[in-house]
Amino acid sequence: MCTMISTITPITGSGKGAAGWFEVSQANVGYDHATHGQFDHALLLDFVNPDLGASARVAVEMDIASGKALIAQLQAAIQAAEQSGVAE
Numbered sequence: 001m002c003t004m005i006s007t008i009t010p011i012t013g014s015g016k017g018a019a020g021w022f023e024v025s026q027a028n029v030g031y032d033h034a035t036h037g038q039f040d041h042a043l044l045l046d047f048v049n050p051d052l053g054a055s056a057r058v059a060v061e062m063d064i065a066s067g068k069a070l071i072a073q074l075q076a077a078i079q080a081a082e083q084s085g086v087a088e
Contacts, residue, residue: 003041006030015047015058022056025049037061 007029015024024047034042042061049056062070081087 003030003032005032011047013047015049015056017055017058019055022052023049024056024058025051031064034061035059037063039063043067 009027009029011024011027013024014021016022026048028044028046028048030044032041032044034040034044039061043064043066045060045062047058078087
């Protein structure tokens with residue numbers, strides 16, 4: 001069954017694809033059928049630049065436990081950067 005869970009957020013950053021580095025301007029986050037992963041359903045992360053076409057995409061599929069661990073580590077890294085005084 002498709003969940004249709006999907007969100008989009010603008011971001012500023014870079015991603016590395018098959019053709020090398022490119023600017024990313026959007027993150028797509030969802031939970032639905034996995035395309036490649038061993039899961040029936042997975043958290044789906046796409047870092048993209050729609051202006052550059054389909055090749056400007058870095059995709060990740062992971063289970064929910066991995067997603068929770070990733071969120072915790074992102075929060076820890078952000079907190080450490082902010083406390084260090086070097087966060088932009």
